[in-house]
Amino acid sequence: xxxxxxxxxxxxxxxxxxxxxxxxxxxxxxxxxxxxxxxxxxxxxxxxxxxxxxxxxxxxxxxxxxxxxxxxxxxxxxxxxxxxxxxxxxxxxxxxxxxxxxxxxxxxxxxxxxxxxxxxxxxxxxxxxxxxxxxxxxxxxxxxxxxxxxxxxxxxxxxxxxxxxxxxxxxxxxxxxxxxxxxxxxxxxxxxxxxxxxxxxxxxxxxxxxxxxxxxxxxxxxxxxxxxxxxxxxxxxxxxxxxxxxxxxxxxxxxxxxxxxxxxxxxxxx
Amino acid sequence: xxxxxxxxxxxxxxxxxxxxxxxxxxxxxxxxxxxxxxxxxxxxxxxxxxxxxxxxxxxxxxxxxxxxxxxxxxxxxxxxxxxxxxxxxxxxxxxxxxxxxxxxxxxxxxxxxxxxxxxxxxxxxxxxxxxxxxxxxxxxxxxxxxxxxxxxxxxxxxxxxxxxxxxxxxxxxxxxxxxxxxxxxxxxxxxxxxxxxxxx
Numbered sequence: 001x002x003x004x005x006x007x008x009x010x011x012x013x014x015x016x017x018x019x020x021x022x023x024x025x026x027x028x029x030x031x032x033x034x035x036x037x038x039x040x041x042x043x044x045x046x047x048x049x050x051x052x053x054x055x056x057x058x059x060x061x062x063x064x065x066x067x068x069x070x071x072x073x074x075x076x077x078x079x080x081x082x083x084x085x086x087x088x089x090x091x092x093x094x095x096x097x098x099x100x101x102x103x104x105x106x107x108x109x110x111x112x113x114x115x116x117x118x119x120x121x122x123x124x125x126x127x128x129x130x131x132x133x134x135x136x137x138x139x140x141x142x143x144x145x146x147x148x149x150x151x152x153x154x155x156x157x158x159x160x161x162x163x164x165x166x167x168x169x170x171x172x173x174x175x176x177x178x179x180x181x182x183x184x185x186x187x188x189x190x191x192x193x194x195x196x197x198x199x200x201x202x203x204x205x206x207x208x209x210x211x212x213x214x215x216x217x218x219x220x221x222x223x224x225x226x227x228x229x230x231x232x233x234x235x236x237x238x239x240x241x242x243x244x245x246x247x248x249x250x251x252x253x254x255x256x257x258x259x260x261x262x263x264x265x266x267x268x269x270x
Numbered sequence: 271x272x273x274x275x276x277x278x279x280x281x282x283x284x285x286x287x288x289x290x291x292x293x294x295x296x297x298x299x300x301x302x303x304x305x306x307x308x309x310x311x312x313x314x315x316x317x318x319x320x321x322x323x324x325x326x327x328x329x330x331x332x333x334x335x336x337x338x339x340x341x342x343x344x345x346x347x348x349x350x351x352x353x354x355x356x357x358x359x360x361x362x363x364x365x366x367x368x369x370x371x372x373x374x375x376x377x378x379x380x381x382x383x384x385x386x387x388x389x390x391x392x393x394x395x396x397x398x399x400x401x402x403x404x405x406x407x408x409x410x411x412x413x414x415x416x417x418x419x420x421x422x423x424x425x426x427x428x429x430x431x432x433x434x435x436x437x438x439x440x441x442x443x444x445x446x447x448x449x450x451x452x453x454x455x456x457x458x459x460x461x462x463x464x465x466x467x468x469x470x
Binding site: 029030032033034035036037038039040042043044046047050060064067068071075078079122126130131132134135136137138139141142155157160161164165168169172204207208210211213214215217218221231234235238239241242243247248249251252255256258259260261262263264266267268 | 288289290291292293294295297299300303312313316320323324325326327328329330331332333334338364367371381382383384385387388391392395399400401403404406407410411441442443444446447448450451454455456457458460461462463464465466467468469470
């Protein structure tokens with residue numbers, strides 16, 4: 001029995017050492033390296049959590065059993081996986097302190113909680129990172145580009161790209177890192193704690209600012225055009241099509257087809 | 271840097287999209303710019319990258335959904351238009367976008383084939399007592415990199431070759447039409463961006 005398991009049997013967790021948390025964090029950057037349709041992030045998850053499993057389970061048979069557990073299905077937003085990894089670390093440690101039927105019951109609960117966490121974190125993370133941060137950072141980058149061009153900066157594209165990367169990665173890496181520690185401290189109480197994580201206000205705030213930045217970029221682009229009224233008309237038309245929920249690939253294909261037909265007709269009739 | 275070198279760089283950047291890191295280096299607006307720097311035309315790379323970024327903003331990798339491959343689209347569009355023998359941007363952008371859509375099908379095949387890695391890990395666990403994950407994941411990364419590189423090299427070379435052969439034969443109206451569509455694409459992109467950041 002490992003030292004961790006002994007402590008766990010006494011109802012105490014030893015805490016996640018910084019070096020182990022760092023290893024888990026770095027390995028979590030490869031969470032999707034083996035992504036597949038069948039079990040999605042299973043390989044990456046096991047790879048990331050392995051440093052902790054090897055500390056908790058010193059008996060080879062028990063370690064193999066734990067590794068087999070984590071070869072099952074798992075999927076979540078990569079930036080939020082830290083929470084699940086931390087929670088699983090805590091639950092594995094608690095599991096090691098149990099025996100017999102109690103352990104079997106706790107094992108099943110661990111698997112269920114892990115799956116539940118994956119879906120719940122994905123719901124939060126997809127909305128925050130894919131649905132909010134990506135378009136917000138794009139709007140910010142374009143606004144910075146406009147400002148840099150107006151200011152006569154030497155490499156305005158570098159400012160735009162630099163700000164994009166700094167803002168996105170600032171939040172993303174911070175959440176990845178902090179998530180591991182928070183997930184460990186909450187353990188299997190995570191699902192209840194999850195309800196307190198409410199990034200909706202942050203998302204709405206970012207989107208409101210993003211809307212302003214996008215409008216600024218659009219106005220700046222139009223103001224540089226030689227045919228402002230025509231440009232504004234097309235912009236409004238595209239916005240209407242977007243409000244009608246038409247996908248970009250359809251509008252883009254229609255744009256190309258329309259332009260070809262228009263110029264073809266002009267050539268024929270002209 | 272020649273086309274093979276640029277394709278190697280683009281294939282390395284593509285790994286950041288899903289496989290390793292997710293530091294957003296693979297995002298079209300970043301990756302396109304970086305490829306543009308390496309190709310000697312940063313303005314072209316940034317412009318192509320930004321347009322692809324805005325066009326694919328709504329394609330989200332939620333659950334098992336596989337979006338159009340933005341890094342491949344941006345790199346392709348830049349490589350097709352850059353340098354001597356590069357095609358007109360009005361042709362390069364839709365060609366790059368189309369290659370991003372085609373690569374999505376390749377990516378789906380790659381991900382489907384990786385299901386075998388889970389079974390291999392389980393077999394390793396049973397027979398050798400360890401899943402040997404490090405080796406499996408390195409193999410997955412190398413295969414992803416190699417396939418992306420070969421795809422980019424073949425696709426951009428073929429597109430440039432065919433484009434240079436066909437473009438002189440294209441009627442003036444077709445060239446004008448594609449050029450007009452290219453000049454209007456930023457407006458579509460900006461409308462898409464405003465729709466994406468609507469608070470409600």
